[in-house]
Amino acid sequence: MLPQLSEDEEAQLIELIDSAIQETPLRNPAPAESEPTYTARVLMPIAKGVIQRVGLDGVTLAGEQSTRVAPTYFLGHSFFPDMGVSYFARRLVAYEVKFLREQGRPNALSTALGQCLLYQLERYSYVRAILIDHLSTPRADLDHCDRLLSRAEGRIRVIHRTIR
Helix, strand or coil: CCCCCCHHHHHHHHHHHHHHHHHCCCCCCCCCCCHHHHHHHHHHHHHHHHHHHHCCCCEEEEECCCECCCCEEECCEEECCCEEEEECCEEEEEEEEEEECCCCHHHHHHHHHHHHHHHHHHCCCEEEEEEEECCCCCHHHHHHHHHHHHHHCCCEEEEEEECC
């Protein structure tokens, strides 16, 4: 039988990764860089550093240019998180990364949150939408988002980062 993490231990590991992603200075996306490529280049090394510091056997990080992330299937389509963390066979957290540019912001937001919902419904205990904002979203809007998502008891969360 595989070792198990308690729900509190899972939440602590995920909080460490989330905090590192929230607090580490981020490099800007390259022109025409995709979200999965940006995730592999910038965000995965941050998560990998946390996982190495924790030193917990059985924790794996998956994403583009690494171990393949387990997909979620919906209406005959496959959806792949940009990054995922598992503990042995248990899928702990899926990260969906979206760039919020001047054009297409509502579509990027709805796509990110819709995919997060699919990941949580089928496979992942926790899901995160990492929004890389090329503009500046008003603090009141972010607070409103946090209030709405607080109903999900920490299982769905948005990590918002502004870049210039």
